[in-house]
Amino acid sequence: MFVLPTMRHSQLRLLTLITILLLSGAAQASPPSGAVVLMYHHFGEARYPTTNVSLQQFDAHLSYLAQNRFEVWPLEEIIAQLKAAKPLPSRVVAITIDDAYRSIYDHAYPRLKARGWPFTVFVSTDAVDKKMPAFMSWDQMREMQGHGASFANHSSRHDYLITQQKGEPFSAWQQRIRTDLQHAQQRLQQELERALPLFAYPYGEYNPALQQIIKEFGWTAFGQQSGVVSQYSDRLALPRYPMAEQFADLGQFETKVMSLPLPVLSAAPVDPIIDRQNPPRLQLTVAQHQDIQLDQLNCFASNQGAAKVTWINRKRGQLTVEAHKPFGSRRSRYNCTAPSRASGRYYWYSHPWIRTSVEHD
Numbered sequence: 001m002f003v004l005p006t007m008r009h010s011q012l013r014l015l016t017l018i019t020i021l022l023l024s025g026a027a028q029a030s031p032p033s034g035a036v037v038l039m040y041h042h043f044g045e046a047r048y049p050t051t052n053v054s055l056q057q058f059d060a061h062l063s064y065l066a067q068n069r070f071e072v073w074p075l076e077e078i079i080a081q082l083k084a085a086k087p088l089p090s091r092v093v094a095i096t097i098d099d100a101y102r103s104i105y106d107h108a109y110p111r112l113k114a115r116g117w118p119f120t121v122f123v124s125t126d127a128v129d130k131k132m133p134a135f136m137s138w139d140q141m142r143e144m145q146g147h148g149a150s151f152a153n154h155s156s157r158h159d160y161l162i163t164q165q166k167g168e169p170f171s172a173w174q175q176r177i178r179t180d181l182q183h184a185q186q187r188l189q190q191e192l193e194r195a196l197p198l199f200a201y202p203y204g205e206y207n208p209a210l211q212q213i214i215k216e217f218g219w220t221a222f223g224q225q226s227g228v229v230s231q232y233s234d235r236l237a238l239p240r241y242p243m244a245e246q247f248a249d250l251g252q253f254e255t256k257v258m259s260l261p262l263p264v265l266s267a268a269p270v271d272p273i274i275d276r277q278n279p280p281r282l283q284l285t286v287a288q289h290q291d292i293q294l295d296q297l298n299c300f301a302s303n304q305g306a307a308k309v310t311w312i313n314r315k316r317g318q319l320t321v322e323a324h325k326p327f328g329s330r331r332s333r334y335n336c337t338a339p340s341r342a343s344g345r346y347y348w349y350s351h352p353w354i355r356t357s358v359e360h361d
Contacts, residue, residue, distance in 0.1 A: 032261050033089075033090070036259065037229055037240040038095050038243055039242050040058075040095070040243050043058055043107040044103055044107050049244070053244065057248045058108065076150065078094050095117065098200055100135050101135060105144070120150045122200035124202070138192070151192055152195070152198040153188060153199045156181070160203065160205060161202060161210055177210065200221070204223040204225065205354055220236075223239060226240070258345045259346050260347045266285045268283045274355055279323035280353055286319070290341070293341055294338055296338055298336070299337075302327065303332070307323050307334060308322045330358040334353070336348070
């Protein structure tokens with residue numbers, strides 16, 4: 001596996017975040033603003049428990065948003081607000097759905113249409129072009145466009161994009177990935193007459209080399225790690241909250257949509273690949289804020305519970321996070337939260353990890 005150098009990108013991002021912090025003041029009067037982006041896949045298809053929400057769960061989610069005065073924005077509007085460095089409302093969400101499965105048209109679309117709420121579907125175009133019965137058709141997507149739906153790139157083939165084929169040179173991998181992503185973008189433009197400059201990594205997997213390709217295309221990209229999109233987020237790996245049956249009950253949903261962006265100024269390593277060091281050690285620098293109870297910050301490792309948090313310099317917000325045991329699965333995360341002093345809400349940050357040496361799961 002080859003990766004491209006990322007120091008220039010990380011240095012620029014750190015400088016931008018420090019500038020934001022200095023301009024806004026070290027002890028801001030209001031919490032950092034952000035938007036919660038929700039990620040769904042299947043609706044009412046219990047045979048896919050890791051990516052499905054029941055219709056009862058989805059109805060409860062939508063009712064909660066309506067009853068608690070959330071604003072549901074188009075995803076591209078949230079990105080435009082971030083790029084303009086404008087604050088976001090305290091309760092704003094975007095609804096995204098990956099893969100373009102037929103259950104979106106049958107179940108999610110009628111419910112969202114009835115409420116007049118926008119949503120974005122990330123489309124893997126080959127499955128649609130092949131008219132696979134589990135997926136929507138282009139005609140159905142065109143209908144949905146007239147009622148709040150927008151569509152964006154999820155690659156052509158939905159491959160494990162960071163994986164180089166056996167014996168494949170790095171340059172050949174780059175060309176293969178560029179061709180795949182450009183083909184998907186062209187198909188969206190041809191069929192729907194609009195292709196947003198947005199991308200969702202299949203399986204949430206990315207590395208610096210893939211991010212560089214996305215950057216060259218001028219797109220904004222989303223992973224599958226949880227957290228709140230804000231000015232502190234890397235626009236080549238924005239977070240989304242995955243919604244699946246096990247993690248989609250109303251109590252967990254409420255905690256997630258009410259969460260706030262933990263203002264992480266820097267995170268190292270940037271590369272989520274951990275084949276060389278497992279468990280990985282993550283170093284964070286968190287901006288000081290009068291509303292964030294950093295003394296109560298806790299971090300958790302996937303399928304392990306609490307991770308070890310070591311403060312390097314509490315006044316400067318510098319700490320490390322490390323799981324107690326190596327990760328065994330291909331994809332894992334560190335999730336860090338700290339309570340708000342004023343609202344009872346939680347500041348949230350998630351960092352993904354990938355073991356490319358493990359077979360796809």
